[in-house]
Amino acid sequence: MNRWRQGALLFAKGMTMGAADVVPGVSGGTMALITGVYDRLLESLSRIDGHAVGLLLKGRVVDLWRHVDGTFLVTLFGGVLLSILSLARLITHLLQAYPVLVWSFFFGLILISALYVGRSLDRWTPTAGGMLLLGAAFAWMITAAHPLQLQPDTPTLFIAGAIAVCAMILPGISGSFILLLMGLYAPVLTAINSFDLAVLATVAAGCVVGLLSFSRVLNWLLHHHHRATLAFLCGLMLGSLNKVWPWKETLSVRENSAGELVPLLQRNLLPDQYETLLGQGAQLGESLGLMLLGMVLVWLITRMAGGSDTES
Template sequence: MAMGAADVVPGVSGGTIAFISGIYDRLLAAVAACTPNKLLWLARGRVRETWQAIDGTFLCILLAGIFTSIASLARLISYLLEQHPQLIWSFFFGLIVVSVLLVGRQIPRWSAWSVLALLLGTVFAYLITVAVPLQLPVTGPVIFLGAAIAICAMILPGISGSFILLLLGLYASVLQAVKNFDVGLLAIFILGCVAGLLSFSRLLSWLLSHARSVTLAFLTGLLIGSLNKVWPWKQTLSWRENSQGQLEPLVQSNVWPAQFQQLTGEPAYWQGGLALMLLAVVLVLTLEYWGRQAER
């Protein structure tokens, strides 16, 4: 459910939640095991063997939590992002800061290649956060392709699938489809997600098996670079009109809380923001501690 809640927010990745909760490798392995030949196994009656090969119980419970969270929290998170943006972004900022520490700590061995991968990941994620959003037409093929790209981002720590949809100009349409339960649009979106997930997860799983230090360093860089997007206090430099005729921020710059209050005339809520950052850090460290205790 935490992964689903994170995926609803543009700028926060469900992959980050999977990593800090210790299920990332298992998730990639389970998804990568969902190959076309498993359909042949099912056709031959090898149901039990197929279920075990794809870690079916794990996947079903995880997907049930994600979809339950998206369906139930889409409206709430939309409301909170609109009414209390500084507080919500503060919580996610703290979440990603502590994730940098936890993911970086898992790197087995540092080398020149690992440092280079860390820098490349940081620059890549930062460039995505400052990219200017497109406004693609909401058609079946575009939704399918956008879903395939976004799902790849969703399983990468630090890159938000929701933010990729935002860059493509599809986020509002997909969120509206979830709210209104538009079966046709959601079906196309889910098919695109499946196609992207099956193709990308195998590559990422292979990289973690054969070049773990470099891959983890790159993923850590993605988390660092994404901090630019989730900084809570921003000044909007320009606006754009979305497909519903509503104004949305186009270009923003990060400012300190005191500057935010002077520039916008709105309260910065920096005390509450700092408290939520610390709360996120404590929650993640507690979750990580429970995970280590369970392993022992």
């Protein structure tokens, strides 16, 4: 594969990560994992360290670029940024207009991704099984948590960015969902849509601090406890299915940045319960079709990636 084609494919992988991060409940880390860039991403981020600062202070820009795998990072995050800026409004609209169908697509995508990661382990041990259950329980509790209503002041936005970006690189836990739990999803999405540079800069600064610190931890875990870490990440994806289950009953609502009422607390229903309680069609055939489409998309992405970096 020539250099330009590799760059275009990497940029496209970044766009899939950005698109996933816009949706509360879907993680860009999931897309990084199934597209085969997860290990390299963590390795590159963990190299932004004291040695990198030393190279910068000495003016050795070329050596610094090579040390941090700069071309990889700029290309990947360029795709992430373009996707977030271009797709935020579209995905928000689709979630409001066609919630069952959109969540069905992401349910299929995350389910097959979890199975794919689980299959990549060379063998399952009791420790790996325990980590799988721990990850699933942790993600389930996060997705079932009651949202807070924090004020979007500068310190809070900085801390929220740091926490949310940690979730972003964890498969199965969405950074945007963490913002939703904090009551800050609407202010940040509004800032993206209106290009509010003050808010965006504050959140971005928090993201940089959180990303550089947490990526080092994850990178160390993958190098020293590879099987257990992958099992935990697989569990995170399985536990997050609680959030993306398509058929839900809304228990309470919130007002979004446009003054519209959108769901805040929801509970999962079976398709027949959804039709009986809400008097709406479950769209079962279309939903199953979109679940299958999500699964096929993951298969195509992994084929294009030429194998996953998750294999032991």
